[in-house]
Amino acid sequence: MNSSDTEILRGILAQHGFTRADDPAGADVILLNTCAIREKAEQKIFSRLGEIKALKKTRDSERMPVCVGVIGCMAERLKDQLFEQKVVDIVAGPDAFRSLPGLIHLFTQGRDGEDNDLINVQLSTEETYADVRPVREVGAVSAAVSIMRGCNNMCSFCIVPFTRGRERSRPAASILAEVKQLHEEGCKEVLLLGQNVNSYADLSGSERASTGNEASTSYYAEGFSSVYKPRREGAIPFGELLEAVAKAVPEMRIRFTSPHPKDFSDEVLQVIAKHSNICKNLHMPAQSGSTRVLSGMKRGYTREAYDALVERARALMPEIALSTDIIVGFCGEEEEDHQGTLDLLRTAGYDQAFLFAYSKRDKTHAARHLQDDVPQDVKMRRLNEAIHVYKEVLTARNQAEVSCRHLVLVEGPSRRSPSILTGRTCTGKRVFMCDEEVSSSYGPSQPRRSAARMQPGDYVAVDIISATGSALQAKALGVTSIAEFVDLHGSTVVSAQDAACQPPGLAVAAYAEC
Ligand code: SF4
CATH class of the missing domain: 3.30.750.200 (Transcription Regulator spoIIAA)
Structure with missing residues (x-):
C-alpha cells in the first residue's frame, strides 16, 4: 500500500511543479511515507529521522532549510512524538496528501513554529485519490492501482482502522480507465490494492438497481460475518469490478491485495476461476x-x-x-x-x-x-x-512443482546475477531461469521463429527443473501469451503428468546450468 501511496503522492507533487531529487542530500523536501502496522516499522522511521537530522545540520547555509515531512499512518498515530524529534517540520496523514503542497509552501514562508505546527492528519470518509495519476517507475512490468482505502473490520489487534479510517471505494470507471491506460503503455500486470480490497463497493453509481441481497450476510463467504453492516445497495461489488478488469485487458495479469477471507464469496471465487488472467x-x-x-x-x-x-x-x-x-x-x-x-x-x-x-x-x-x-x-x-x-x-x-509447466511473466535480471532472469508464475511463485535465447514462439501451430533473448514483460512457458524452500528454477521453452498458453493447456499451470505429454515440437532436450 505504501509504495502505491508514494506514487500517488508523487503525482500530486508533480501537478504542483515539484521534481524528484536524486538523493536526500540534494533535496529541498524530504518526505518519509510511513506504516504503523508493526512497531518495528515505526522504530525504523525514528532511526531514519536521526540520519536526516545529521543531514540537516550539514546543510549548506546558502540553501533554504530542508523541509522534512512524515506522512502516512505513523503520522496520524504519533504526531506529537514526531514533532518532539525537532527534525520534523510537516506531518500529514494518509488522507491528507493533497494538502502537502500547501504545507510545504507554508514552511518555505517560515510559517512553522511552536504554536504553528504544519499538520493535517484528518481522516476522510471519501478520499480515494481517484483523479490523481500516480507517477510510477518508467517501463515497469507491473503497476499497482489503488481501488479502495480504509478498513471497517476492527479486528481487535489491528491499528489500521484508526490510522487509515473507514472504507471507501474508488469509482469503477476510473479504475478501468487507469488499467486500460497502463495496458496501452505496455504494462503487463496490475495489482489492485486496498486495505480490505475484496470489500470493494463502488457506490458512485447509486442509480443502479438493487439486487436485493446486498446487505444480507450472503454477501460474505459462507460461515463468515462482520459486526459492520456496509451499505451495498446499488454498489458495484469486488467480483464485478474484477471481472470487468479481466475482460478489459485479457493479456494483462491481475492480482489483488490485501483481502479479508470473509469477502471471498462464491461469486468472487467463480470470477477468479473463470478468467485465466486473474492470478x-x-x-x-x-x-x-x-x-x-x-x-x-x-x-x-x-x-x-x-x-x-x-x-x-x-x-x-x-x-x-x-x-x-x-x-x-x-x-x-x-x-x-x-x-x-x-x-x-x-x-x-x-x-x-x-x-x-x-x-x-x-x-x-x-x-x-x-x-x-x-x-x-x-x-x-x-x-x-x-x-x-x-x-x-x-x-x-x-x-511438487518440479516438472510442472507454468506461464511466467519475466520481470528482469535477478539480484543474484545479471545472467539469471526472474519472474513469477500465475500462482505467485518466484522463478529463476538462465538469461538465454529461447524460441520467440511456443505453440505447435505457430511457425518456428528465430531464437530471441527474453525481455522484461514477456510471458514465457517454462518447465520447473528444481526447487528449494524459497524459489523455483526453471527452463524457459518459448515466448507466448496468456491466450496461447491457456488455449494449449487449458490453464496457466500444467501438472507434471500433463507437462510430460507435451505436444510435439515442445520437447526440451537438455537443461543447461547458467
Ligand atoms: S481486516 Fe486487516 S486491516 Fe482490517 S482491521 Fe482486520 S487485520 Fe486490520
Whole structure:
C-alpha cells in the first residue's frame, strides 16, 4: 500500500511543479511515507529521522532549510512524538496528501513554529485519490492501482482502522480507465490494492438497481460475518469490478491485495476461476488456527468456516496457491490454541505465510480490554515452531512443482546475477531461469521463429527443473501469451503428468546450468 501511496503522492507533487531529487542530500523536501502496522516499522522511521537530522545540520547555509515531512499512518498515530524529534517540520496523514503542497509552501514562508505546527492528519470518509495519476517507475512490468482505502473490520489487534479510517471505494470507471491506460503503455500486470480490497463497493453509481441481497450476510463467504453492516445497495461489488478488469485487458495479469477471507464469496471465487488472467494465488489471512483465539481477535469466523473456505477455493481451482498472515502469542493463547495454528499451517498448504509474534498496538480493542499475557519467550518459541512447520510444508510444495509447466511473466535480471532472469508464475511463485535465447514462439501451430533473448514483460512457458524452500528454477521453452498458453493447456499451470505429454515440437532436450 505504501509504495502505491508514494506514487500517488508523487503525482500530486508533480501537478504542483515539484521534481524528484536524486538523493536526500540534494533535496529541498524530504518526505518519509510511513506504516504503523508493526512497531518495528515505526522504530525504523525514528532511526531514519536521526540520519536526516545529521543531514540537516550539514546543510549548506546558502540553501533554504530542508523541509522534512512524515506522512502516512505513523503520522496520524504519533504526531506529537514526531514533532518532539525537532527534525520534523510537516506531518500529514494518509488522507491528507493533497494538502502537502500547501504545507510545504507554508514552511518555505517560515510559517512553522511552536504554536504553528504544519499538520493535517484528518481522516476522510471519501478520499480515494481517484483523479490523481500516480507517477510510477518508467517501463515497469507491473503497476499497482489503488481501488479502495480504509478498513471497517476492527479486528481487535489491528491499528489500521484508526490510522487509515473507514472504507471507501474508488469509482469503477476510473479504475478501468487507469488499467486500460497502463495496458496501452505496455504494462503487463496490475495489482489492485486496498486495505480490505475484496470489500470493494463502488457506490458512485447509486442509480443502479438493487439486487436485493446486498446487505444480507450472503454477501460474505459462507460461515463468515462482520459486526459492520456496509451499505451495498446499488454498489458495484469486488467480483464485478474484477471481472470487468479481466475482460478489459485479457493479456494483462491481475492480482489483488490485501483481502479479508470473509469477502471471498462464491461469486468472487467463480470470477477468479473463470478468467485465466486473474492470478491463481489468493491471500487468505487466517491469523490463527484456533476458533477461541479468532473470537478474541474479532475476526468473524471459526476455524471450521476458514477450512471450508479453503476447501471451496481448492475445489474450484485445484492449482490455487494460498498465502496467509499468522499471529502467534495473541492475548490468552493457550498451548492448545497454538497447536491449532500449527495444524492449520500443516493442512491448509500455504505457499507463502507472514508469521508474527503478537505485539500490542495502542488504541486497539486488544490493547484496551485484553491481557497481553503470553510471555515473550513463549511467543518466540511458538513463532519459531510456526516458521518451522511452514517451511517444511513450503519445501514439500515447491518440490511438487518440479516438472510442472507454468506461464511466467519475466520481470528482469535477478539480484543474484545479471545472467539469471526472474519472474513469477500465475500462482505467485518466484522463478529463476538462465538469461538465454529461447524460441520467440511456443505453440505447435505457430511457425518456428528465430531464437530471441527474453525481455522484461514477456510471458514465457517454462518447465520447473528444481526447487528449494524459497524459489523455483526453471527452463524457459518459448515466448507466448496468456491466450496461447491457456488455449494449449487449458490453464496457466500444467501438472507434471500433463507437462510430460507435451505436444510435439515442445520437447526440451537438455537443461543447461547458467
Ligand atoms: S481486516 Fe486487516 S486491516 Fe482490517 S482491521 Fe482486520 S487485520 Fe486490520
